Amino acid sequence: MNQMVSAKVLEYRGKTLNFTPxxxxxxxxxxxxxxxxxxKPSTARTKRLKDRCRWKHASAGxxxxxxxxxxxxxxxxxxxxHKASVGQPEPIRRALGLANVLNKSTLVLQQDEFIVGYHxxxxxxxxxYPELSHMAVQDYLMSDYSPQPxxxxxxxxEYWKPHSLQSKCQPYFDMKDLGRMYQVSSMEAPSFASGYNSIVPPYETVLEDGLLARIKLAEKNIAEAQKVMTTxxxxxxxxxDNIAKIDNWKAMVIACKAVISWARRQARLCKIVAENFETDPKRQAELLEIADICQxxxxxxxxxxxxAMQAKFFTFLIxxxxxxxxSGYAQKEDTLLWPYYKASVIDKTFQPMDHMGAVELVEMERLKISEHGAGKSRAYREIFxxxxDLFILTVGGTKADGSDACNDMTDAILEAAKRIRTAEPSIVFRYSKVNRPQTLRWVFNCVRDGLGYPSIKHDDIGTAQxxxxxxxxxNHNGATDEEAxxxxNVLCMSPGIHGRRKTQKTRSEGGGSIFPAKLLEITLNDGYDWSYADMQLGPKTGELSTLKSFDDVWEAFRKQYQYAINLCISTKDVSRYFEQRFLQMPFVSAIDDGCMELGMDANALxxxxxxxxNPITTIVAANSLVAIKKLVFDEKKYTLEQLNQALMANWEGFEEMRLEFKRAPKWGNDDSYAxxxxxxxxxxIIGGEMRKITNYSGGPVLPTGQAVGLYMxxxxxTGPTPDGRFGGEAADDGGISPYMGTDKKxxxxxxxxxxxxxxxxxxxxxxxxLSxxxxxxxxxxxxxxxxMDTWFDLKIDHVQFNVVSTDELKAAQREPEKxxxxxxxxxxxxxxFVDIPTYGQNTIIARQEQDFSASDLEFLNVDI
Amino acid sequence: METNTCKQCTQFFPVPEGADDYQAGKADCVLEKEDEKGKYWLSKPVYESSQKCEAFRMKH
Incomplete structure (x- = not known):
């Protein structure tokens, strides 16, 4: 209790290192x-905005x-x-739907805000989004959060049920298979049922061209296509082919015009409030400035x-x-905003401000995102x-020529994050050996303040991918070496292209989860899930008595995995098939250079x-396999039948045996056996089998191991597992992270x-x-x-840090209001932290708090 | 019996001619609200012939 930040001493290379603050x-x-x-909010305004922030956090759903x-x-x-547009081409129906929402919906303007707009x-x-998932809406209807009336x-x-993505996709699958997916224990439910999605919007075209120019492009393309058709x-x-193209371009025009009109309604609102409601002359002037921007x-x-910030936010909302x-907030924000930072802060040619003005703007952006509510189903609220929601932007890295991409906007983004301290949006930093020291210092400042971000990605690995x-x-028009x-990061972990075209538009390309721990559990029971759903959850891959060797267990798991991953990817591709026919995105298409050029919908191109x-819970499965090999097949201390008997009893009555399995070598200790x-x-298996699959886009599918809250x-x-874990306990908290508390070296x-x-x-x-x-x-x-340099040299893809003491975490559990x-x-x-359920809080407390020994510093070659 | 319409309300702001969404008789209904998080304003399209709502405030 009340312990001071400890002063610690370490002998290293003949020096005494003192770790005082x-x-x-x-x-x-x-x-x-x-x-x-x-x-340390940079201004009184951002402090007020944070104090009155309308958080939309969820806990236990x-x-x-x-x-x-x-x-x-x-x-x-x-x-x-939708009802009024029956008979019209589907892309145009989608555009008219967007336009009707934008034209008729209520706009919101809040006190003090500078970046405006709400959804x-x-x-x-x-x-x-009933057109995406009627089940998710049904969930809301049965809750206290139901829309009214x-x-x-x-x-x-009810109207949308026959029109929904789920209704269109489901007939192409066996309900037995889908029933297994809906358990969300070995596979995530298909996206056509959940409505969960992600995207990398081509913000660049909006900021660089403006939507009027996009409309002109579409109208020119329509005219040319019509000319071809009469030649x-x-x-x-x-x-x-021109028929579908003309429909798509027409839909783009409708969408862009509607967005412009909606933004200008926002301008009018600001002007009306300035002239009729606001009494502070300074705020009146500011509202008129916002009105000018939105016009x-x-x-x-x-x-x-x-x-640029306002254009970006409007684009995000749409x-x-x-x-x-x-979901998501994918953008290369420092690169995207750099020309505008330069104009305003350095050259002062338009909207002049100083660096701290840019910092304040980013703080306000962070608070807007913190207020953003997502209409996700209960299941997706529970897993975050x-x-x-997941809001993740990316900074840092390298330019097309390999030089450092960090700039003063990068620093402004990081400084704002450190000052305002909000959980959202998270930041990814692309780490390269060429990144400038001053920016690395900002990255570190955020990390050591315990924000948990930036999470760090290996710049070379992402580019090579x-x-x-x-x-x-x-279409032989993938990323060039420069564009690579x-x-x-599209969401938490996977890289994807940003820019004017070639970006990812739908989660049916990448995303969704598979759960190896459950697959291992059912592998030991011939595909049957005895501990949770009490049903056949996968194919029959052999009774226990037929698994005579470790290879037999390994190959049985492989078959379970092949079945599950095949189903996961095929459901995504079938979703994609119908997305481009009934869930077209005319606005996203309009701002993508590829869709604009080819007259295609963004879901199709x-x-x-x-x-x-995403494989999630891999390490529980992997540690379990290690324990099985060692104790059952190598040392023959137990039979598989004995192990299964102990597991079915949730280790009750088998504590000594459980401890032996728990003590078996574990991942994360540089162990030569494990x-x-x-x-x-x-x-x-995890990567090898997955990459045998070819998806809609013609490429392989690769694993992006992570966890979000799904590890809980x-x-x-997931029932008890051979790594010594009890049934129902949390799984491993990252794609390749050691199981909590087992990385002891x-x-x-x-x-x-x-x-x-x-x-x-x-x-x-x-x-x-970290300590x-x-x-x-x-x-x-x-x-x-x-x-970080060692991590980079070892070619590790990712790392993210918690820098918070157990004392503080436990104090927060005792007195959350403080x-x-x-x-x-x-x-x-x-x-x-205080918004996480206790079950989840405890998994974070249980993570190994890594200290650094002298030998660690030697390995890292720390020069002090 | 007198029937008030949106046009007679202080929160009725006609859409100016030349605006993208201009229509004769169309306006923005702008309401000021306040809760424990602070003030905010809502704007939705209305028409001068629309029936008054609960938030109606007669122009003087």
């Missing part, structure tokens, strides 16, 4: 309340703030348009940083929340405890393949283990928890920097 003032702060002293509910306007106006009729509401919402939902001699083999933007190209729901996937491009440097799927087995598991959710549905042993997995992988999440006193000491940056600013990294996203 770099900032001497911190020595007076009790360790258990450190994070309550770290926020329930919204924490009581006023949060679903709105009805989006579903009402979308449905009205529902009240700032405490969020929209729903509930009877109207129910009628709308002698008619050629039916190519001429008929011009996004119709015209952005000219300054305020323009692409992620109004035209269709999509402590957050409102984009080049590799490009080879499979069906233009990548961001794939220039850069980017197939991935690591080759686990490496082979990743490369041969699926852990609770220090941080560099973890790096050595993880670096062994290289083949057939797209990404793998590594969660690490607070060491990171906050004067040596903190040097140690972290050396750690720890509202304590943020932790869950897995792939950060969350306010």
């Amino acid at each position: 770099e900032d001497p003032a911190e020595a007076k702060i009790p360790a258990e309340e450190l994070h309550e002293h770290l926020q 329930e919204f924490i703030e009581k006023s949060v509910t679903a709105g009805i306007e989006r579903m009402r106006y979308l449905t009205e348009a 529902a009729e009240d700032p405490n509401m969020f929209p729903l 509930a009877s109207e919402a129910a009628e709308i939902n 002698f001699p008619w050629n039916g083999t190519t001429g008929l 011009r933007i996004p119709a015209e190209p952005s000219k300054g940083l305020k323009d 692409c992620h929340a109004i035209e269709r729901y999509a 405890p402590g957050s409102n 984009m080049k590799e996937f490009s080879k499979f491009s069906l 440097h233009n990548w961001v 794939s220039e850069q393949p980017n197939g991935w799927h 690591d080759p087995i686990i490496t082979k598991f990743y490369e041969d 959710e699926v852990g609770s549905r 220090g941080p560099t042993a973890v790096l050595r283990s993880v670096s062994k997995v290289q083949k057939n992988q797209k990404a793998n999440l590594l969660n690490q928890r 607070v006193p060491i990171m906050r000491s004067q040596h903190g940056f040097d140690i972290w920097h050396s750690y 720890h509202q600013d304590l943020i932790v990294r869950v897995s792939g996203y950060s969350a306010r």
Whole structure:
């Protein structure tokens, strides 16, 4: 209790290293309340905005703030348009639906805000998407968050059932297989049922061209196509292609015009409030400035940083929340905003401001995202405890010529994140050896303040992947070697191209999960799930008595995995088939250069393949295989039957045996027994089998191991496992992270283990928890920097850090009201700790807090 | 019996001619709201002939 941040001493290379806080003032702060002293909003305005932020965080599927509910306007106006447009081409129906929502929906303007725009009729509401998932809407209808009037919402939902993606896709599958997916224990439910989605909007075209220019392009293309159709001699083999193209271009025009008009309604609202409601002359002037911006933007190209930020936010709302729901906040924000930062901050040619003005703008952006509500189903609220959705932007990395891509906008983004302290949006930093030191220092400052971000991705690995996937491009127009440097994380982990074209538009390309721990559990029971669903969950791959060798177990697991991953990817591709026929995205298509050129819908066009799927709970399965090999087949201490008997009893009455299985070698300790087995598991099965599949885009599908909150959710549905884990306990918290508390040999042993997995992988999440006193000491940056360089040299794809003490976490559990600013990294996203259910909080406390020994510093070659 | 319409409300702001969504008689209904998180304003399209709502405030 009340322990000070500890002063620790270490002998290293003949020196005595003293780990007192770099900032001497911190020595007076009790360790258990450190994070309550770290926020420093850059202005009084951003402090006010944070104090009154309308968070939409959920915990155990329930919204924490009581006023949060679903709105009805989006579903009402979308449905009205759908009924009124029967008989028209489907892309045009979709555009008219968007236009009707934008033209008729209520706009929101809040006190103090500078970046304006919202996606529902009240700032405490969020929209729903019956056209995507009627089951998700049904869930809301049965809850306290139901849109009102509930009877109207129910009628709308009923209307959409036959038109929904789920209804269109489901007939092409055996209900037995789908029933297995709906358990969400060995596979995530198909996206056509959940409505969950992700996208990388081509923001660049909106900021650089403006929507009026996009309309002109579409109109020119329509005119040219119509000319071709009337030119002698008619050629039916190519001429008929113009019909679909003309429909798509017409839909783009309708969508862009509607977005411009909607933004200008927002301009009018600001002007009306300035002239009729607001009494403060300074705020009046500001509202008129916002009105001017929204009148011009996004119709015209952005000219300054305020323009660009507003254009970006409007585009985000349309692409992620109004035209269709999509999780994420994928963008290369520092590169995207740099020309406008330069114009406003350096050249001062438009919307002049200083660097701190840019920082304030980013703080306001972060708070807008923190208020953003997502109409996700209960299941998807449960798997992101402590957050409102996944919002992840990317900075850093390298330019097309390989030089450092960091700039002053990168620093502004990082400084704002450190100052305002919000869980959203999370940040990914693309780490390269050429990144400038001043930016690395900002990255470190955020990490050591315990924000859990930036999470770090290996710049070279991401770039190489984009080049590799490009080879499979069906239209031979994948990313060039230069464009391969233009990548961001699509969501938590997977890289994807950003820019004017070739970006990922739908989660049916990459995303969704498979759960190896459950697959291993059923492998030991001939495909039967005795512990959760009490049903045949996979194919029959052999009774226990037929598994005579470790290879037999291995191959039986392989068959279970092949069945599950095949189903996962085929359901995504069938979703894609219907998305492009009934869920067209005319606005997203309009802002993509490829769709504009080819007259194609964004769901249909794939220039850069980017197939991935997320194995989650891999390490529980892998550690279990190691224990089986060692104790059953190598040492023959137990038979598989004895093991199964103990598992079916949840180890009750078998404690000594459980401890032996628990003590078997575990991942993350640079262990010569465990690591080759686990490496082979990743490369041969998890990645090897997945990459045999070819998806819609013509490329392979590769594993992107991560966890989000599913390691808790699926852990609770997974029975006892041979790694010594009890049934229902959480699984491993990252794609390649050691199981919590089992990495006992220090941080560099973890790096050595993880670096062994290289083949057939797209990404793998590594969660690490670092010592607070060491990171906050004067040596903190040097140690972290050396750690990062070593990590880079070992060719590890990813790492993210928690820098928070157990004392502080436990203090927050005791008195949550005093720890509202304590943020932790869950897995792939950060969350306010007190908003996470206790079950999840305990998994974070249980993670190994890595200290650094002298031998660790030697391995890292730390120069102090 | 007198029937008030949106046109007679102080929160009725006609859409200016030349606006993308201009229609004769169309307006923005702008309401000021306040809750424990602060003030905010809502704007939705209405028409001058629309029946008054609960938030109606007569112009003086």
